[in-house]
Amino acid sequence: xxxxxxxxxxxxxxxxxxxxxxxxxxxxxxxxxxxxxxxxxxxxxxxxxxxxxxxxxxxxxxxxxxxxxxxxxxxxxxxxxxxxxxxxxxxxxxxxxxxxxxxxxxxxxxxxxxxxxxxxxxxxxxxxxxxxxxxxxxxxxxxxxxxxxxxxxxxxxxxxxxxxxxxxxxxxxxxxxxxxxxxxxxxxxxxxxxxxxxxxxxxxxxxxxxxxxxxxxxxxxxxxxxxxxxxxxxxxxxxxxxxxxxxxxxxxxxxxxxxxxxxxxxxxxxxxxxxxxxxxxxxxxxxxxxxxxxxxxxxxxxxxxxxxxxxxxxxxxxxxxxxxxxxxxxxxxxxxxxxxxxxxxxxxxxxxxxxxxxxxxxxxxxxxxxxxxxxxxxxxxxxxxxxxxxxxxxxxxxxxxxxxxxxxxxxxxxxxxxxxxxxxxxxxxxxxxxxxxxxxxxxxxxx
Ligand SMILES: Nc1nc2c(c(=O)[nH]1)N[C@H]1C(S)=C(S)[C@@H](COP(=O)(O)O)O[C@H]1N2
Ligand SMILES: [Mo]
Numbered sequence: 001x002x003x004x005x006x007x008x009x010x011x012x013x014x015x016x017x018x019x020x021x022x023x024x025x026x027x028x029x030x031x032x033x034x035x036x037x038x039x040x041x042x043x044x045x046x047x048x049x050x051x052x053x054x055x056x057x058x059x060x061x062x063x064x065x066x067x068x069x070x071x072x073x074x075x076x077x078x079x080x081x082x083x084x085x086x087x088x089x090x091x092x093x094x095x096x097x098x099x100x101x102x103x104x105x106x107x108x109x110x111x112x113x114x115x116x117x118x119x120x121x122x123x124x125x126x127x128x129x130x131x132x133x134x135x136x137x138x139x140x141x142x143x144x145x146x147x148x149x150x151x152x153x154x155x156x157x158x159x160x161x162x163x164x165x166x167x168x169x170x171x172x173x174x175x176x177x178x179x180x181x182x183x184x185x186x187x188x189x190x191x192x193x194x195x196x197x198x199x200x201x202x203x204x205x206x207x208x209x210x211x212x213x214x215x216x217x218x219x220x221x222x223x224x225x226x227x228x229x230x231x232x233x234x235x236x237x238x239x240x241x242x243x244x245x246x247x248x249x250x251x252x253x254x255x256x257x258x259x260x261x262x263x264x265x266x267x268x269x270x271x272x273x274x275x276x277x278x279x280x281x282x283x284x285x286x287x288x289x290x291x292x293x294x295x296x297x298x299x300x301x302x303x304x305x306x307x308x309x310x311x312x313x314x315x316x317x318x319x320x321x322x323x324x325x326x327x328x329x330x331x332x333x334x335x336x337x338x339x340x341x342x343x344x345x346x347x348x349x350x351x352x353x354x355x356x357x358x359x360x361x362x363x364x365x366x367x368x369x370x371x372x373x374x375x376x377x378x379x380x381x382x383x384x385x386x387x388x389x390x391x392x393x394x395x396x397x398x399x400x401x402x403x404x405x406x407x408x409x410x411x412x413x414x415x416x417x418x419x420x421x422x423x424x425x426x427x428x429x430x431x432x433x434x435x436x437x438x439x440x441x442x443x444x445x446x447x
Pocket of ligand 1: 295296297298299304345346347348381382383386388389390417418419430431432433434435436437
């Protein structure tokens with residue numbers, strides 16, 4: 001052990017822990033750990049492949065995070081109707097969600113879900129590329145290394161948790177005993193905090209690893225000519241590499257191809273027409289029937305407990321505002337000025353569709369009860385139970401000229417499953433707030 005003048009043994013200088021303890025740990029590597037490290041023999045594993053996947057994730061994951069936050073904002077946290085309703089100091093700025101462009105929510109939620117799904121193979125490949133680090137021995141060498149490993153636990157645990165909860169939610173598999181939205185929201189913050197820590201530690205290494213090999217060379221190198229990278233300080237490169245079974249270009253193509261395939265099997269849910277049938281990974285809305293009402297239904301009238309008697313001739317709409325109350329039937333609504341708009345419905349769970357809606361402008365209904373300039377509108381459905389039997393709309397959402405209480409779609413009466421006798425449809429409003437089977441609207445001046 002060479003001396004350095006401090007009089008301390010090398011182990012202690014290097015690792016910060018008492019040397020005897022460290023040396024004992026290092027000697028007593030558990031039987032599995034050594035075998036596992038030696039078992040990772042692929043010659044393509046190394047800093048370059050890790051950096052390529054890291055760079056992809058560094059660009060794409062913040063986009064998934066941001067579109068997720070936008071989806072949260074679109075739900076109207078101001079009215080306590082975002083999930084979870086109370087996020088403490090993680091509260092986002094209280095801004096009005098715009099009504100233009102009308103496809104805004106369709107794009108933010110579509111990107112969030114589609115990109116999130118496409119990144120699954122990239123995340124798995126990134127984890128594969130660093131798996132020897134999991135078996136680092138001794139497991140704790142210095143305080144800095146322990147902190148880094150803890151942040152990795154949050155990083156890896158966080159992304160796997162977000163993927164799992166996200167995928168289960170869009171498959172409508174509410175298997176967990178906790179609220180999806182709450183878990184997914186807080187999980188996202190844990191993950192992004194760990195990502196910031198990770199990136200600030202690893203960015204220089206990622207950049208130098210990317211520069212260490214020329215992409216043009218990799219593109220020319222087949223499996224037979226694939227050689228391991230030189231040994232690296234992180235121990236990613238196999239100490240005893242086996243023969244290559246795939247080239248670096250092959251590995252990147254496999255992951256990229258997997259991402260594109262997943263994307264291709266997902267985007268269909270955001271398209272109308274025959275292409276919707278390509279959304280093989282999504283459970284709903286591939287076969288929504290035909291005719292004017294032939295588009296996806298999230299919750300049928302039967303599932304919502306809506307009976308024929310509820311929606312029949314006895315149906316009345318109650319409008320309230322400024323201490324006044326007006327009750328109208330469907331004939332009275334038909335007698336008012338009708339407006340037609342082509343607008344999307346976009347569900348946060350992934351699918352969207354664009355249809356041509358006709359009905360009465362919400363602002364005309366507000367004017368009818370003498371509140372032409374409401375601060376908000378509280379919409380209630382006939383539906384008695386269920387999370388989505390009511391919604392609050394912002395002032396700009398009530399006043400937009402295309403915001404409707406729709407009576408018809410694509411030239412026909414709404415079907416009962418689509419909300420007959422009347423449903424809300426507002427540009428860029430999340431589908432969840434396009435309340436069906438509307439029973440009452442309360443136009444408020446005080447928020
Ligand atoms: N009353 C009521 N309205 C509702 C819902 C509901 O469960 N009950 N679901 C909402 C959700 S989550 C979406 S995405 C849209 C879906 O509209 P669609 O089923 O008519 O296509 O309706 C919304 N309106
Ligand atoms: Mo939805």
